[in-house]
Amino acid sequence: MTEVVMRPAPEEVAARAREILAAIKEDREFGAFEAATLEYSSDWQCTTGFPVIDRWNLENDAPPLLVEGLRALALKAAVYQMTGDENAAEIPVAVPVDEMTHAMIAQPQLLARIMDRVGVSVIHQTDQEHTDWTHGDYTHRAYRAAWGEEPPARYWLDHAEVVRRRAVLAELYDSIGLHRSGREHRIDFATV
Template sequence: MSQIELPAADVVADAAKQILDNIKGDPEFPAFRAASLEYSEDWQCFTGFPVVERWHLETDAAPLFEEGLRALALKAAVYEATGDDQDAEIAIAVPVDEMTHAMLAQAQLVMRIAARTGAVIIHQTDQEHTDYRADGYTNACYRAAWGEPPARYWLDHEEVKRRRGMLADLYASIGMDRSGREHSIDFAAAAV
């Protein structure tokens, strides 16, 4: 992030609420929501969603979609106030960030909704911050807009690291090294 002072939480909150209302009011929002929640066997993540305790895609996807929308609205509000996309990459919790990836995969819908609503949707993987903390700036902005964020999804960065470590150990125990980034399974030999 740059050295400029970020806008006050209440300023971001007011703008984020309006941005979110505009997005939800767009005629293509139902299609965007449906497409974002359409998970197939192609969608797999070993370190984003699984950090949520007792994760269950079918029951967690819809509430997490709402959190992803709120995160994108907060980032758009910071951008609106600063004009700087790097400053707008405020800290987002890992599971929420993972949902924003699913949402942004609906590129044509996102672009059309953003154009109609005037929102600037901010997300760039090499600029993102997933070091969310419950006592940080993002939390203050969220609370000013919508109250306390659901702790189930807005996990503190240190807790995410702890849970990822546990997951990495479990994955390694079945031959999935580097949290699913590599394995040495010989499928031809396993098929015998």
């Protein structure tokens, strides 16, 4: 039996998420946090997250993805603050946006200090996350209510489309010897 997750109305979450995001951006360390997150690029090597974006380019796509990742974290923080339920706060997020939240969470000291001053918690646990975002779902409705616009389709890819694109990538990776989408190869570096 599937567990039913109770969440506040998207409009209620949206109002709090706007406040949270504004406070994050006004924090005295936000500039350092932003710079550190965008500098994380040398470690952004996930082969199934960002590469699902058409004509992905780290330098061009990272800044707008930072905006989307912050919006996702603000929505999640708002749900958690309103419910106290970590499971409820793990709202569906599109795969590329989720990847950006990982880059943000990789700045733990800065992020923790900012969130402490803002008075909210960052909710993210890989085995609990939901990257099955779809157009019209709870997250989509809360996003539209919060920011008065559609999530950018370039980054907010429906789950079914991500699955399709990952299959394309897996076939391409396999053709060059990167098996299981880059989780395995048989390269012996001593002989290459």
